[in-house]
Amino acid sequence: MLRDPLDPSDVFAAAGSPWYLTLFGRDSIWTARMMLPFGTELAAGTLRALARRQGTRDDPDRAEQPGKIPHEVRRTAYGSPGEHLELPPLYYGTVDATALWVCLLVDAWRWGLAQDQVRSLLPHLRAALGWITGPGQPDADGLLKYLDTTGHGLANQGWKDSVDSMRFRDGRVAEAPIALIEAQAYAVEALTGAADLLDALGEPGGEAARLTGSGLRERIHAAYWVEGDAGRYLAMALDGHGAPVDGLGSNMGHVLGTGVLDAAQAESVAAQLTGPELLDAFGVRTFGSGNGGFNPIGYHTGSVWTHDTAIAALGLAREGLADPASRILRALVAAGDAFDYRWPELYSGQPMMGRPAPYPAACRPQAWSAASAGALLAVALGLRADLPRGLLEVRPIRPAPFGALSVSGLRVAGAEVRVQVDAAGEVTLSGVPDGVQVSHSA
Structure with a gap:
């Protein structure tokens, strides 16, 4: 845990050691969400630390836009001048952290975050919703998407942020701008949850957010379902030409439990996640083994990420799909046992002498990997709160x-x-x- 230098009374989880020991929007938010059954203090500190740095202006070099939640905060720039990756100390290149911030606020409210603390964040909530329904949807199709316009920012701005992570079934790398499936699903969950929160507090705007979320849900159903040799499943993204990026990947696991899917669709996603291409003895692969370009130790092209597997289990439990959730939990615990119950950031799930193979440069400890223990317990116990x-x-x-x-x-x-x-x-x-x-x- 680190203290916010702008207000040391607030703590947040640093993303991971040794490479990312700082505030990361997406990582810190997911960590706080998974740990809500153990108290709201971490969530409150994370929400406020990110709100203090919420975007207020248009700055293409930092990828900043009004209402946008930042991706990462550092004391100095990351990278070197002239390199393909050179990030400013405060960088906003993330398509999903803003919706996830809203989801964390709603979840923390449901887990008992004091109403005065919730109300103090309402201006930031409204600004975040403004970004989701405004600059976050840069063109007429109404989907959240990203494009690095600087030439030295992140080419991919979802959690799978390596340059080659968005691939078609045949292994081709997708062209930007990219509209990730999970970014749309997070936005639906954020809009629907924000509507409930605003209504409960007697604040205006709930119905408009709910209607916007419903419209986005319909666009997901119309654009992202694909069918091929792997069956019927959700594409990872749409590419810059609007074509579904049909690589079979774990991204669809993040859609579970967001309110996007009906029962039959959730069962279809569950079947893919627990099928032989994606689920092995130690977790859910980021990229299916039947895809072109599959690599069992590739960063986002076949490795297993602890938090990604935990999020799939959380979604399955929220959809009421106990059997596949149990299968994924057992795989996650098997990996934990192999790593002395200290999960690394990522690893190869294909067993080597009965054990997963560690990724050489993985962070360990890593925040959302460690917090996956909280997700595991929440799934096993069936914990839900509406305090x-x-x-x-x-x-x-x-x-x-x-x-x-x-x-x-x-x-x-x-x-x-x-x-x-x-x-x-x-x-x-x-x-x-x-x-x-x-x-x-x-």
Whole structure:
């Protein structure tokens, strides 16, 4: 954890050591989201640290736009003059951090972030929604997309930010501007969640956000489904010509649980994620083994990323798909066991003598890899919170991936809560504060 030098009372998770020990929009946000069952302090600090640096003007060199949440913050520029990658100390080259910031605010509100703290962030929420529905959608098709116009920024500006990560099924690299599937899904979740939040606080704008999210959902259904030798699945992106980037990849796992998919579509995505091309013994591959250009230790072209696998499990659980969620959790724990329960940033899931192969330059520790333990527990226990309405769900998934569980250190409305689940799935809770109604079943 680091303290924000602009207000040392706020802490956030640095992205990873040794290469990225600083504030990263996407990484720090996902880390805070996964850790919400253990308290809202990290989420609050992350939200405020990023809000202090939210974009206020158009600056192409920094990829800054009004309302946009930054990608990364450093004391000095990253890279050297004349190199293909030269990032300024405050850089905004991310297509997804703004929607994810909104999702974190909504999730933190549901997990009990104090209403005065939520209200203090409403101007930043409105600015973020303005970016999502404005500069984030640069042309008439109404999709969020990115294009580095400087020649020295990030060519890809989603979480798979390496230059060769967006590939077609035959291995060709897609041309920009790119409209990632997960960026659209995050935006739908952000708009819908923001609508609920604004309505609950008696603030205007909820219905407009909800309608915008519904329109984006329809555009996803119309543009991103593809069918080929791997079956029917969601493309990773649309390329600069509007063509679906049909490489079979883990990106579709981030769409689960965002409110984009109906039940049949969610089952289709689950089948792909747990099929032989993407799921192996240690996690979900970033890029399917049947794609051209597949490399089991490639950075985003076949390796397994801990957080990516955890996000897929979270989405499956939110869709009510317990069996595939359990399969992915078991793979994640198998990888954890191989790494002494200290997951690295990424690794090859193809076993070498029964073990995953570490990526040589992976960060370890790495924030969203470490926070995946929180996601794992949330999935296994079926944790969901709506504390503004006084509700907490504890619904362990079946089949139980690990048998009996005993979990302490959860924090609900400021109180420490302990959850025990026996081998039969019976739930016992202690420490739940007055005024919180618990719903639990096996």
